[in-house]
Amino acid sequence: xxxxxxxxxxxxxxxxxxxxxxxxxxxxxxxxxxxxxxxxxxxxxxxxxxxxxxxxxxxxxxxxxxxxxxxxxxxxxxxxxxxxxxxxxxxxxxxxxxxxxxxxxxxxxxxxxxxxxxxxxxxxxxxxxxxxxxxxxxxxxxxxxxxxxxxxxxxxxxxxxxxxxxxxxxxxxxxxxxxxxxxxxxxxxxxxxxxxxxxxxxxxxxxxxxxxxxxxxxxxxxxxxxxxxxxxxxxxxxxxxxxxxxxxxxxxxxxxxxxxxxxxxxxxxxxxxxxxxxxxxxxxxxxxxxxxxxxxxxxxxxxxxxxxxxxxxxxxxxxxxxxxxxxxxxxxxxxxxxxxxxxxxxxxxxxxxxxxxxxxxxxxxxxxxxxxxxxxxx
Ligand SMILES: Cc1ncc(COP(=O)(O)O)c(C=O)c1O
Numbered sequence: 259x260x261x262x263x264x265x266x267x268x269x270x271x272x273x274x275x276x277x278x279x280x281x282x283x284x285x286x287x288x289x290x291x292x293x294x295x296x297x298x299x300x301x302x303x304x305x306x307x308x309x310x311x312x313x314x315x316x317x318x319x320x321x322x323x324x325x326x327x328x329x330x331x332x333x334x335x336x337x338x339x340x341x342x343x344x345x346x347x348x349x350x351x352x353x354x355x356x357x358x359x360x361x362x363x364x365x366x367x368x369x370x371x372x373x374x375x376x377x378x379x380x381x382x383x384x385x386x387x388x389x390x391x392x393x394x395x396x397x398x399x400x401x402x403x404x405x406x407x408x409x410x411x412x413x414x415x416x417x418x419x420x421x422x423x424x425x426x427x428x429x430x431x432x433x434x435x436x437x438x439x440x441x442x443x444x445x446x447x448x449x450x451x452x453x454x455x456x457x458x459x460x461x462x463x464x465x466x467x468x469x470x471x472x473x474x475x476x477x478x479x480x481x482x483x484x485x486x487x488x489x490x491x492x493x494x495x496x497x498x499x500x501x502x503x504x505x506x507x508x509x510x511x512x513x514x515x516x517x518x519x520x521x522x523x524x525x526x527x528x529x530x531x532x533x534x535x536x537x538x539x540x541x542x543x544x545x546x547x548x549x550x551x552x553x554x555x556x557x558x559x560x561x562x563x564x565x566x567x568x569x570x571x572x573x574x575x576x577x578x579x580x581x582x583x584x585x586x587x588x589x590x591x592x593x594x595x596x597x598x599x600x601x602x603x604x605x606x607x608x609x610x611x612x613x614x615x616x617x618x619x620x621x622x623x624x625x626x627x628x629x630x631x632x633x634x635x636x
Contacts, residue, residue, distance in 0.1 A: 262563065262564055262565070262566050263566055264566050264568060265565070265566030265567060265619070266566065266567045266568065266607050266612075266616045266619065266620055267568050267607065268568035268569060268570050268605075268607050269448050269607070269609055270609060270611050270612075271447055271448065271452070273611040274609075274610070274611055275454075277611065278504060278505070278508070281504045282501060282504055285300075285500035285501060285503070285504050286497060286500065286501070288300070288500060289496045289497050289500050292496070294496055295495060295496050295497070296493050296494075296495055296496060297319075297476070297493050297494065297496065297499075298496050298499075299496075300496045300497075300499040300500040300503065301319050301494050301495075301496055301498075301499030302499075303499070303503055304317075304319060304494075304499040304500075304502050304503040304506070305317040305318065305319050305459070305499075307503060307506055308443075308459060308461070308502070308506060309461060311426075311433070311435075311506060311509075312433050312434070312435030312436050312441070312461045313432065313433045313435070313436035314435050314436045314441070314461035314462060314463050315462070315463040315465070315468070316461065316462050316463065316464075316465070316467075316468035317459050317460070317461045318459060318460045318461075318462075318468060318471045318472050318475060319457070319458075319459045319494035319498075319499060319502075320457070320458040320459055320460065320475050320492045320493070320494055321456055321457065321458065321475075321491075321492050321493060321494055321495070322444065322446070322456045322457065322458040322492075323351065323422040323442055323443060323444025323445070323446065323458035324351045324354070324355060324444075324458070325458055325475070325490070325492040326422075326442035326443060326444070326458040326459055326460045327351060327352065327355030327356075327358075327392075327418070327420065327442045328355045328358045328359065328490075328492075329460060329470075329471045329474050329475060329490075329492065330418045330440040330441075330442050330460050330462075330467075330471070331355060331356065331358070331359045331361070331390065331418065332359055332470070332474060333440065333460075333462075333466075333467040333470040333471050333474070334389070334390055334416040334418060334439065334440060334467065335389070335416075336356075336359050336361050336389045336390050336416070337359055337360050337361065338359075338360035338361070339360070339361070339362075339387060340359075340360075340361040340362070340387055340388075340389040340390075341361060341362050341363075341364045341385060341387040341388045341389065342356045342361050342362070342363060342364065342388070342389060342390045342391070342392055343364045343365075343366055343375075343380055343383050343384070343388060343390070343391045343392065344356065344363055344364075344365065344366075344375070344391070344392040344393070344394065344420075345365060345366060345367070345368050345374070345375050345393075345394055345396075345596065346365045346367075346576035346577045346578040346579075346588070346592075346593050346596045347367075347368045347373065347396070347573065347576050347577075347593070347595075347596035347599055347600065348394040348396060348420070348573070348577065349422070349572075349573065350577055350580065350582075350583075351422070352392060352394050352420045352577075353365075353577045353583065356392070361389070362387075362586075363577075363586065364383050364385075364388070365577070365578055365586070365588060365592075365593065366379035366380055366382075366383050366593075367379055367593040367594065367595050367596055368396075368593075368595050368596050368599065369402070369595065370595045370598075370599075371536045371538070372399060372401070372402065372536065372538050372541075373396045373397060373399070373535075373549070373599060374393065374394065374395065374396050374399060374400070374401035374402065375391075375393045375394065375401050375402075375406070376595075377401075377402050377405035377406050377409065378405075380406065380409050381409050384409070384413050384415075388413065388415060389415060389416065390415055390416040390417070390418055391406055391409070391410055391415055391416075391417050391418070392417075392418045392419075392420055393406055393417070393419060393420065393438075394420040394422075394423075395419065395420065395421050395422075395423060395424035395427055395434050396423060397423060397535065397543075397545070397546055397547045397548075397549055397572070398423050398424050398427055398450065398543055398544035398545050398546035398547065399424070399427065399535075399537065399538065399541050399543040399544075400424060400427050400428065400429040400434050400437075400540070400541050400542075401419075401429075402429075402538070402540060403417075403419075403429045403430075403437045403438070403540075404429075404430070404540075407437070407438070416438075416439050416440070417437070417438030417439055417440075418438055418439070418440045418441070418442065419434055419435065419437060419438040419440070419441035419442065420441075420442055421434045421435055421441045421442060421443050422442060422443060422444035422446075422449070422458075423444075423449065423450075423546040423547070424450075424544060424546065425443060425449065425450045425451040425509060425544065426450065426451075426509055426510065426513045426544050427541065427542055427543065427544045428541070428542035429540055429541060429542075430540050431542075435461040436461070436463070439462060439464055439467065440460055440461070440462045440464070440467055441460065441461045441462070442458065442459075442460055443458060443459045443460075443461070444457070444458050445457030445458060445459070445498065445502055449546065450509065450512065450513065450516070450544055450546050451502065451505055451506060451509050452505070453498040453501055453502055454497070454498065454501050455495065455497070455498055456498075457494055457495075457498040457502065458494075459494075470487065473486065473487050473489060474487055474489045474490060474492070475489070475490065475491075475492040475493055476489060476491075476492075476493055477489040477490070477491065511610075512610040513544050515610040516544060516545040516608060516609070516610060517543070517544070517545060519545075519548075519608055519612055519614065519617050520535075520543070520545045520548055520608060522614055522617045522618070522621075523548055523550075523606065523608070523617055523620075523621060526617070526618065526621035527550060527621055527624060529625070530621055530622075530624045530625035530628060531552065531624070531625065531628035531629070532550040532551060532552045532558075532604075532624060532628065533550060533551040533552070534550055535548060535549055535550070545608055547570070547572055547605040547608065548605060548606050548608040549572065549603045549604065549605045549606075550603070550604055550606060550624075551599070551602040551603055551604075552602060552604065552628065553602065554627075554628060555571075555601065555602050555603065555604050557627070558604060558624065558627050558628065559571070559604055561623070561626075561627035562620070562623055562624070562627065565623045565626075565627075567606075567607065567619075567620050567623055568607060569604050569605060569606055569607070570604075570605045571603060571604060571605065572603065572605050573600060573603075574600055575600055576593060576596040576597060576599075576600050578592060578593065578596075579597070579600075606620055606624075607620060
């Protein structure tokens with residue numbers, strides 16, 4: 259069997275490292291020489307910088323975005339018997355973390371155009387047990403936060419932003435991470451702000467939440483070997499803090515580049531027969547992924563692959579139709595927009611190191627692939 263050489267990879271983390279090599283190597287050497295490998299000065303310095311970047315009073319650095327969701331829910335007091343409202347069209351962690359604290363995920367559909375939670379559907383899903391709303395800023399575009407915060411205020415609910423894909427995104431000029439009471443970030447390597455390993459953080463301006471999360475990530479200690487809470491080992495490693503601090507300095511420039519490459523796709527692709535992503539009027543989208551829609555998704559992905567272009571599907575099966583979550587009790591047809599998105603979306607390569615020429619090449623291949631099909635319009 260012959261494999262097609264990759265002409266345009268979906269992601270190129272090595273190219274980014276090469277562009278930052280001296281800064282990253284210095285940061286790693288600093289950690290090696292400090293002898294402090296978990297939390298410590300490098301992590302605190304990153305926490306301070308990232309809190310300021312998000313416009314939040316506190317940032318607590320953790321070992322993953324999943325841990326961030328888990329601890330944010332615990333700090334908000336969500337527990338056994340409570341309900342948390344979120345979407346099925348997300349990475350599984352948004353839903354899984356709700357069950358980690360013993361609560362029940364109550365799912366509502368997304369808005370077709372934004373791929374984020376439909377604020378109107380939230381109010382219908384509220385019961386006496388609802389404690390929190392967990393909107394996901396999917397693909398790097400903030401959910402429509404004003405109506406979400408209004409419903410939350412009306413029913414005394416906590417809002418926890420899942421900002422795992424949205425570092426630097428803005429809602430009506432406000433950075434994500436500063437809108438809900440708590441926000442959760444992932445620094446998984448492929449994220450817009452990615453570590454060189456696992457990483458995550460919670461941002462909040464509530465000092466009580468911040469204090470609880472700081473203790474919970476480190477075995478619930480308020481001092482060494484004094485455990486006031488039942489905690490976890492969710493601490494960030496010093497290497498990751500040092501790397502993230504270097505990378506944070508480049509994030510705005512990378513976001514600008516992502517946005518300009520997205521504009522280029524926006525111009526070239528409608529003509530090629532796919533529906534391009536919509537930047538909502540309230541949003542500054544950071545294009546963690548650039549996702550198009552087409553009825554011919556699987557055929558398009560195959561054709562691009564044959565042309566040496568890597569793509570991805572975020573996500574092929576919504577959470578309510580995953581075998582592991584069958585017992586949530588939702589059936590096929592429960593969430594029409596989530597289900598149709600899962601069958602139609604295709605993420606094209608988009609990262610700061612991608613050249614505009616590569617964007618043109620991908621767009622041409624999309625056109626070529628779809629020109630041989632009849633049902634390419636959504
Ligand atoms: C929307 C969303 N939430 C949560 C997570 C979990 O983050 P992590 O992989 O760092 O645990 C991710 C990671 O991909 C995500 O995309």
